Amino acid sequence: MKAGLNLIEASVLLENNETSSVELTKIYLDNINKGKELNCYNTVSFEEALKEAESSDKRRREKKSKSRFDGIPIGIKDLFCTKNIKTTASSKILSNFVPTYESTASQNCLNAGLISLGKLNCDEFAMGSTNKTSYFGSVINPWKSKNSDAHLVPGGSSGGSAAAVAADLCIASLGTDTGGSIRQPASFTGTVGLKPTYGRVSRWGIVAFASSLDQAGPITKTVEDAAALFEIISGYDSKDSTSSIKQKENFYDNLNSSVKGMKIGVPKEFKSDDLPTSTQKAWDDCKKLLQENGAELIDISLPHTMDALPTYYIIAPAEASSNLARYDGVKYGIRENGKNLIEMYEETRSIGFGDEVKRRILIGTYVLSSGYYDAYYIKAQKVRSLIKSDFNEAFKRVDAILTPSTPSTAFEIENEPKDPVQTYLNDIFTVPVNLAGIPAISVPFANDENNLPIGLQLITNSFEEQKLLNIAKNVQDTINYTPNLDKWWIK
Amino acid sequence: MINGWELVIGIEIHAQVKSNSKLFSSSSTDFGSGPNSQVSLVDAAMPGMLPVINKFCVEQAVRSGIGLNAKINNKSIFDRKNYFYQDLPQGYQISQFKDPIVGNGFIDIVLDDQTKRIGIERLHLEQDAGKSLHDQDPNLTFVDLNRSGIALMEIVSKPDMSSADEAVEYVKKVRSILRYLDTCDGNMEQGSLRADVNVSVNKPGNELGTRCEIKNLNSFKYIHSAIIYEAKRQIKLIESGESINQETRLYNIDTGETHSMRSKEDAHDYRYFPDPDLLPLEIENKWIEEIKSTIPELPDQKKNRFIKDYNLNEYDAGVIVSDKATSDYYEKVVKNRSPKLVTTWVTSELFSVLNKKNLSIDESPVAYDKLGELIDNIESGKVSNRLAKDIFEEMCEMGKSPGEIIAEKGLSQISDEGELEKLVNDVLIANPKNVEKYKNGKDKLFGFFVGEAMKLSKGKANPKLLNELLKSKLNT
Structure with a gap:
């Protein structure tokens, strides 16, 4: 069987009885074993996955499959609570936590018969864009620069989810995206990453980072897979008050790749002399391609783009500082005893959280403090609404917006800038989308001069994922990007 | 006035919403169940859990707001009040800060036949915390989360009261209204209703003094004596040339004194901000009207009706309607009977027995029909008033009907x-x-x-x- 199956290919093989769920699952478990060095998984569910695969095969024999994807092995970011399976958010503080419940999004996958291979490494509490903040160590990007043997970051925070798909350690995966955490690692690994409209996928059972920004989505090999997996995980959930009551849509069946007559906006604020030539070229090539396929290019302005990052770094830490208060050593997770309650808190949280998480809790606590609240939090909320209205204005004129996903391709793990603000700049193209609550997708477009993948980002208005996926498919089908990935970790 | 000083009193009442389930989860709210037996994943703040508003609790708050003659806000916002404590699993309490569900209102209290209007500033919904048990182990604190997440209404008065008596009347009246509305059971011993009292003193004509807040008073008696003690303490301090520190104080029920809990400088910075897990709470006027149409007769209306229909005096009417169950009892007895006789029997004989035995009217040893029967016997001349008292005493002890007792003891009057x-x-x-x-x-x-x-x-x-x-x- 060909390596590197995608969701659709696997479903066809299963349907034609050319493989079984057990066979597929074994292959991927074996891949996981061989790919240990990549450090993609925090927890691998060897036994559970095989047991579930057997059940799936039985269902298929009895023509009782739960969906056409029944039996396909996927990976789940370690931020989704999974029943009876350790869920750590890649943090020491939750390193022993086993939920008694299953997140809605992952439950939706199980309801479709998908097999969970295990829990994918990520930045601690999804805070980071390198995967280096994980308590369980960095995920290694399966891609390497042409001229160097150095390990590269896979991006973050869903670095494990992206790297695992790229390296065939699962067929598809679930990630979450608060400021780019799906799209940036997808871009760094040559995979497709979709951040849906806020409210499309239930947040119930997902360890919260910044509640008003968090949104789960798929990381896959193809746009078709993204449509299929998105369709599976989306839908109204009464357990999440911010869940959209919009009907579930048949994103996969309704896919088409026509862009004829569509207006594609190109925001001038995203242009920069600092953009690597190859990224600039990819962006230009894509514009040309869309134009050739019948779309119209329109220059647009998103005037508050440069305010997005500082706004994000007020709102996200503010919410996080409150969301992470529950990790206090009292109820679950690790506890370091102290002489009194305060000491116990201090010890537990000092030891339990990593530096980046602490930094953001401190920032968040500060911006919500009395005397600073108006100057920071309230102001940030105002800017946020300006950013939203920028997009609203733009979407009066265009169907979608095209930008690079990231300002650079994957960089060396050891070369992460010392100044955290430099690292935060990784999210400069993705963050405005979260602030506006709209959907966006990162599609691999080309490789740069070092043979590292470049992703481009497409953005549409709220709940227009179908349009987004269609345009992405048009790009994908036209360029026919094939990752030319050397599996160096298999010795 | 105490020794020429005026008192200014404002009160925050925390009233537990009468509801089978909690404010943001479906756990039960029964009192007295085993520790941690009524705790959902949400109440325990497990990772990834999200609050979902309980519509019935909202309805109860709206109903209460209507009963307090208050403005119902069409849009209100839930905020997080952040602080760390072992019995606060989320690390924040979901409350309403800037935009409460209920705005300005008022109630009228009567004291010495004088009616006084007390302003209501607001009513908002919030979650209760769990309970810390410090006496189970010498070294450990135990936490019971049964209360965690239960809906509370915080009712904030304007600083309109100027004596301990007024303060007590105010709390009694609010409690009475909530019980009529069936939005809070008003059980103060179980903590379903408790009050934080703000007290300051000033000389007439001078500006307001610095206030102190006395927290968590759960009986009328404590409210009264805490205010008196606190006012005298402040007067003594000022008269001896010292100043009042704005602070939060606790009332010691054993000594009858208040002592400092924390000063304003030590006050928490709660870092309130809108809870991003919850959308703004939007209430349509149509729904408010629907709820309005289900509001029962409230104490003031009932009092006026009793005065008119049964010829009761202001005082007796006030006493009888202050408790809905008592007024219901009274109305059942008074039907087709002399109101004067019934009022006397209810307010003197029955009340004295209930007080002595510390029973509520629902627990009365004499059911309304039995008391009615006794009064019938008096009215028909079958028994004298004096005999009736003996029979009543027997009824209270033995639970028998007056007919049985009369027959048994041959107590019937000789009219032959x-x-x-x-x-x-x-x-x-x-x-x-x-x-x-x-x-x-x-x-x-x-x-x-x-x-x-x-x-x-x-x-x-x-x-x-x-x-x-x-x-x-x-x-x-």
């Missing part, structure tokens, strides 16, 4: 003329000297004959008939 005549004759024969004195003009001896006859009848003689008979015999 033949029997009474024999009695009278016996008395007159036994006291010939006094008969003579009476006939010679000593009218006052009439009472003596009545007394003797009563004694002889063991108190059962029908006094009216006895009088008539005696008079006719003696005057012939």
Whole structure:
């Protein structure tokens, strides 16, 4: 069987009885074993996955499959609570936590018969864009620069989810995206990453980072897979008050790749002399391609783009500082005893959280403090609404917006800038989308001069994922990007 | 006024919403269940759990707001109040800060026949915390999360009260209204209703003094004595040239004193911000109108009706309607009976028994129909008022009906003329000297004959008939 199956290919093989769920699952478990060095998984569910695969095969024999994807092995970011399976958010503080419940999004996958291979490494509490903040160590990007043997970051925070798909350690995966955490690692690994409209996928059972920004989505090999997996995980959930009551849509069946007559906006604020030539070229090539396929290019302005990052770094830490208060050593997770309650808190949280998480809790606590609240939090909320209205204005004129996903391709793990603000700049193209609550997708477009993948980002208005996926498919089908990935970790 | 000082009092009432489930989860709210037996994943703040508003709790808050003559806000916002404590699993309490569900309102209180209007600033919804148990182990604190997430209404008054009596009347009135509305059971001992009282003192005409807040008072008695103590403490400090620190104080029920809990400088910075897990709470006028149409008769309306229909005085009416169950009891007894007699029996005899036994009217040893039966016997002249009291006492002890007791003990009045005549004759024969004195003009001896006859009848003689008979015999 060909390596590197995608969701659709696997479903066809299963349907034609050319493989079984057990066979597929074994292959991927074996891949996981061989790919240990990549450090993609925090927890691998060897036994559970095989047991579930057997059940799936039985269902298929009895023509009782739960969906056409029944039996396909996927990976789940370690931020989704999974029943009876350790869920750590890649943090020491939750390193022993086993939920008694299953997140809605992952439950939706199980309801479709998908097999969970295990829990994918990520930045601690999804805070980071390198995967280096994980308590369980960095995920290694399966891609390497042409001229160097150095390990590269896979991006973050869903670095494990992206790297695992790229390296065939699962067929598809679930990630979450608060400021780019799906799209940036997808871009760094040559995979497709979709951040849906806020409210499309239930947040119930997902360890919260910044509640008003968090949104789960798929990381896959193809746009078709993204449509299929998105369709599976989306839908109204009464357990999440911010869940959209919009009907579930048949994103996969309704896919088409026509862009004829569509207006594609190109925001001038995203242009920069600092953009690597190859990224600039990819962006230009894509514009040309869309134009050739019948779309119209329109220059647009998103005037508050440069305010997005500082706004994000007020709102996200503010919410996080409150969301992470529950990790206090009292109820679950690790506890370091102290002489009194305060000491116990201090010890537990000092030891339990990593530096980046602490930094953001401190920032968040500060911006919500009395005397600073108006100057920071309230102001940030105002800017946020300006950013939203920028997009609203733009979407009066265009169907979608095209930008690079990231300002650079994957960089060396050891070369992460010392100044955290430099690292935060990784999210400069993705963050405005979260602030506006709209959907966006990162599609691999080309490789740069070092043979590292470049992703481009497409953005549409709220709940227009179908349009987004269609345009992405048009790009994908036209360029026919094939990752030319050397599996160096298999010795 | 105390020693020429004016008191300014404002009160925050925390009233537990009467609801089967919690504010943001479906766990039960029953009191007295085993520790941590009513805790959902949300209440325990497990990772990834999200709050979902309980519509019934919102309805209860709206209903309460209507009962407090207050403005219902069409849009309100839930905020997070952040602080760390072992019995606060989320690390924040979901409350309402800037935009509460209920705005300005008022209630009227009556004190010494004077009506005073007390302003309501706001009512908002919030979650209760769990309970810390410090006495289970020498080194550990145990936490019971059964209360965690239960809906509370915080009702904030304007600083409109100027005496401890007014403060108590205010809390009583709010409690009474909430109980009429069935939005809070008002059980203060179980903590379903508790008050934080803000007190300051100033000389008439001067500006307001610095206030202190006394937290968590759960009885009318404590509210009263805490205010008196606190006002005197402040007066003493000011008069001795010291100043008042704005602070939060606790009332010690054993010593009757208040002591400092934390000063303003030590106050938490709660870092309130809108809870991003919850959308703004939007309430349509249509729904408010629907709820309005289900509001029952409230104490003030009922009081006016009782005064009009049953001729009650202001005071008695006030006492009877202050508790809905009492007013219901009263109305059942008074039906087709003399209001005057019923009022006397309810407010003196029944209340004194209930007070003595520390029972609520629902736990009354004498059911309304039994009391009615007793009053019927008085009205028909079958038993005298005095006998009725003995029968009532027996009813309270034994739970029997008045008919049973009358029959058992032969307590029924003697109204038979033949029997009474024999009695009278016996008395007159036994006291010939006094008969003579009476006939010679000593009218006052009439009472003596009545007394003797009563004694002889063991108190059962029908006094009216006895009088008539005696008079006719003696005057012939």
